[in-house]
Amino acid sequence: MTDVVSPAAGIPKAKSIRRDIGIKGRYAAERRFRAYGIAALSFGIIFLMLLLWSVVSKGYTAFQQTMITMPVEFSQQIIDPQNERATNPQKLMTANYPVVARNALAKLLNASVDDRVAARAIGQMLSDGVRVQLRDLVVANPAIIGTTQTVRLLASGDIDSAYKGQIDLTVSQENRKINDQQLGWMKQLSDSGALAKHFNGGIFVNGASSRPEAAGVGVALIGSFYMMLIVLVLALPIGVAASIYLEEFAPKNKFTDLIEVNINNLAAVPSIVYGLLGLAVFVNFMGLPRSASLVGGLVLTLMTLPTIIIATRAALKAVPPSIRAAALGLGASKMQTIFHHVLPLAMPGILTGTIIGLAHALGETAPLLLIGMVAFVANYPTTPLDPSTALPVQIYMWANEAERAFVERTSGAIIILLLFLILMNVGAILLRRRFERRW
Amino acid sequence: MNMMSESAVEKALDQKMSDASHKMIGKDVSVYYGEKRALFDVNLNVRENTVTALIGPSGCGKSTFLRCLNRMNDTIEHCRVTGKITLDTDDIYDQAIDVVELRARVGMVFQKPNPFPKTIYENISYGPRIHGLSKNKADMDQIVEASLQRAGLWGEVKDRLHESGTGLSGGQQQRLCIARAIAVSPEVILMDEPCSALDPIATAKVEELIHELRANYTIVIVTHSMQQAARVSQRTAMFHLGQLVEENDTDKMFTNPDDQRTQDYIMGRFG
Numbered sequence: 001m002t003d004v005v006s007p008a009a010g011i012p013k014a015k016s017i018r019r020d021i022g023i024k025g026r027y028a029a030e031r032r033f034r035a036y037g038i039a040a041l042s043f044g045i046i047f048l049m050l051l052l053w054s055v056v057s058k059g060y061t062a063f064q065q066t067m068i069t070m071p072v073e074f075s076q077q078i079i080d081p082q083n084e085r086a087t088n089p090q091k092l093m094t095a096n097y098p099v100v101a102r103n104a105l106a107k108l109l110n111a112s113v114d115d116r117v118a119a120r121a122i123g124q125m126l127s128d129g130v131r132v133q134l135r136d137l138v139v140a141n142p143a144i145i146g147t148t149q150t151v152r153l154l155a156s157g158d159i160d161s162a163y164k165g166q167i168d169l170t171v172s173q174e175n176r177k178i179n180d181q182q183l184g185w186m187k188q189l190s191d192s193g194a195l196a197k198h199f200n201g202g203i204f205v206n207g208a209s210s211r212p213e214a215a216g217v218g219v220a221l222i223g224s225f226y227m228m229l230i231v232l233v234l235a236l237p238i239g240v241a242a243s244i245y246l247e248e249f250a251p252k253n254k255f256t257d258l259i260e261v262n263i264n265n266l267a268a269v270p271s272i273v274y275g276l277l278g279l280a281v282f283v284n285f286m287g288l289p290r291s292a293s294l295v296g297g298l299v300l301t302l303m304t305l306p307t308i309i310i311a312t313r314a315a316l317k318a319v320p321p322s323i324r325a326a327a328l329g330l331g332a333s334k335m336q337t338i339f340h341h342v343l344p345l346a347m348p349g350i351l352t353g354t355i356i357g358l359a360h361a362l363g364e365t366a367p368l369l370l371i372g373m374v375a376f377v378a379n380y381p382t383t384p385l386d387p388s389t390a391l392p393v394q395i396y397m398w399a400n401e402a403e404r405a406f407v408e409r410t411s412g413a414i415i416i417l418l419l420f421l422i423l424m425n426v427g428a429i430l431l432r433r434r435f436e437r438r439w
Numbered sequence: 440m441n442m443m444s445e446s447a448v449e450k451a452l453d454q455k456m457s458d459a460s461h462k463m464i465g466k467d468v469s470v471y472y473g474e475k476r477a478l479f480d481v482n483l484n485v486r487e488n489t490v491t492a493l494i495g496p497s498g499c500g501k502s503t504f505l506r507c508l509n510r511m512n513d514t515i516e517h518c519r520v521t522g523k524i525t526l527d528t529d530d531i532y533d534q535a536i537d538v539v540e541l542r543a544r545v546g547m548v549f550q551k552p553n554p555f556p557k558t559i560y561e562n563i564s565y566g567p568r569i570h571g572l573s574k575n576k577a578d579m580d581q582i583v584e585a586s587l588q589r590a591g592l593w594g595e596v597k598d599r600l601h602e603s604g605t606g607l608s609g610g611q612q613q614r615l616c617i618a619r620a621i622a623v624s625p626e627v628i629l630m631d632e633p634c635s636a637l638d639p640i641a642t643a644k645v646e647e648l649i650h651e652l653r654a655n656y657t658i659v660i661v662t663h664s665m666q667q668a669a670r671v672s673q674r675t676a677m678f679h680l681g682q683l684v685e686e687n688d689t690d691k692m693f694t695n696p697d698d699q700r701t702q703d704y705i706m707g708r709f710g
Contacts, residue, residue, distance in 0.1 A: 326549065329511065330546070331543040336569055341555060
């Protein structure tokens with residue numbers, strides 16, 4: 001009994017030997033850390049909001065375009081004075097349509113076209129695009145020659161900017177692109193309802209143009225679509241196959257370690273290096289055409305592969321080993337185990353990785369500049385071998401333009417690109433939900 | 440009456456067991472994980488229609504030996520098995536033996552219930568499907584029903600065959616795994632601590648099931664529970680430090696073992 005008592009007497013009480021561990025300090029540290037976290041988060045959110053606000057506030061006007069609706073007399077005098085369109089179809093292609101449009105506008109404004117300065121000023125209020133617009137109408141239906149039709153024509157970029165209030169009108173008229181007379185006409189047309197803003201479908205379908213009012217991302221969209229298709233078709237199977245082999249079949253040795261390190265490094269290689277590689281291999285060595293979305297797609301495939309491989313390997317690793325053991329224990333071969341059980345379970349991770357890789361590729365600009373996709377392409381590419389541009393490259397090109405109307409188009413194109421990225425990410429989330437299984 | 444017939448079956452089974460042929464014979468089985476030797480020349484025979492329990496402290500090699508019996512050790516890198524293991528008369532490590540076929544004959548149930556994240560029906564039908572055991576849908580339905588019946592799970596799941604197998608309770612999941620193993624008509628079923636993740640009620644059900652399965656299958660079970668070994672097995676093998684210490688009738692093992700180490704382990708003096 002004394003044995004039990006004596007040590008208790010000798011040892012100081014437990015409470016007094018406990019070191020001061022600063023409970024208060026610990027809580028304070030935790031509170032501080034939370035405050036840092038909230039501060040960092042707010043910082044990020046503020047900048048994101050600023051970015052979005054800046055882009056949207058500048059860009060939303062790009063989806064509206066100022067147009068003038070007016071009766072146009074398709075005068076035979078101007079279009080085909082010698083009446084030779086039956087024998088010379090070229091006549092309708094080369095006719096002086098801008099004059100037709102100008103005369104129509106002058107008539108609407110009750111101005112005389114005999115005053116050459118005024119006639120010029122009136123002509124400048126209309127886009128150069130009216131040439132194509134009217135030509136297409138006449139070529140499609142030559143019978144309208146000699147009649148008067150109500151047509152909605154594009155206003156020039158400067159009128160568009162002025163009407164949207166983007167031009168500083170306090171500057172004296174010699175120093176701005178639009179003079180007071182034109183402003184007066186603009187007001188007159190606007191008051192009569194002839195001149196108004198309409199939804200700008202052209203920005204989605206038009207090709208490149210030096211006239212901002214007629215420029216659109218149509219070609220860029222097709223080019224980006226082709227490239228995404230090529231990346232998906234090439235990078236997904238190659239990436240998934242490579243990951244399955246590396247993760248499930250390859251022996252673990254120095255060589256596979258080396259490959260793994262290299263794949264991880266490749267994911268961090270600057271994209272412009274891939275552009276140089278693509279230029280050297282695909283364009284110069286293999287002789288594929290410059291500016292083609294095929295080459296762009298191949299370069300982006302190389303760039304996306306490491307991302308997909310890393311994501312797929314992580315997804316495969318995350319499948320619980322018990323599932324493999326269950327399948328192997330039933331007598332499934334390794335291949336059956338992987339394709340029947342492991343791969344379906346890894347699918348959400350693989351798809352997410354792939355879509356994030358694709359989204360990354362969609363926004364990539366630098367390698368495309370090197371393989372010549374930064375080009376003025378007005379015609380739709382029919383195959384991936386035709387010259388085309390891509391959405392981010394189009395943004396880059398428009399950002400370099402001087403005209404005021406291109407500023408809103410640049411932001412407008414950024415909005416379109418962001419919408420596609422959001423769509424892809426939503427797709428990734430939905431696919432993830434769809435395929436996700438609990439075990 | 441019912442009791443009578445049951446005990447008669449027991450008796451017949453015991454009779455069958457005592458002169459049972461050896462279903463699997465392990466001769467001088469050694470296992471190496473890289474440089475490390477995990478099993479030392481184990482000679483252990485598994486009798487037909489008998490439950491053989493493998494007991495011993497953690498890390499003694501009992502699971503390793505179990506996994507040799509259907510070559511699951513093949514999946515572990517740097518693992519090397521020497522010696523000879525036969526199933527009936529076939530050397531299972533022979534080049535001529537296909538491991539897929541072997542695992543169809545020697546099924547396995549794991550420590551943690553691991554149903555596939557698919558429907559109950561698909562869980563059972565997967566094995567028969569990859570081994571080509573059914574000709575048509577009706578055939579498969581029958582296999583699924585029979586397997587679930589045998590695993591004593593049919594009554595509980597027959598109305599939700601097409602719901603996920605992972606939605607069942609732990610005990611039901613483990614019986615589903617047993618049903619899945621039965622579905623490919625194995626001759627031997629290996630169980631690696633099948634009840635260690637289950638509560639006592641579920642454990643009792645699985646033990647009862649093991650008892651019933653003995654009539655048709657040869658069972659080898661690894662367990663950490665002495666009581667479980669005593670309850671379900673007819674033969675017990677005791678492993679220690681990679682060596683087979685003793686193999687004997689379960690009754691004798693738990694009352695009067697030949698080896699002092701067995702005695703100590705069963706009494707709880709080490710392990």
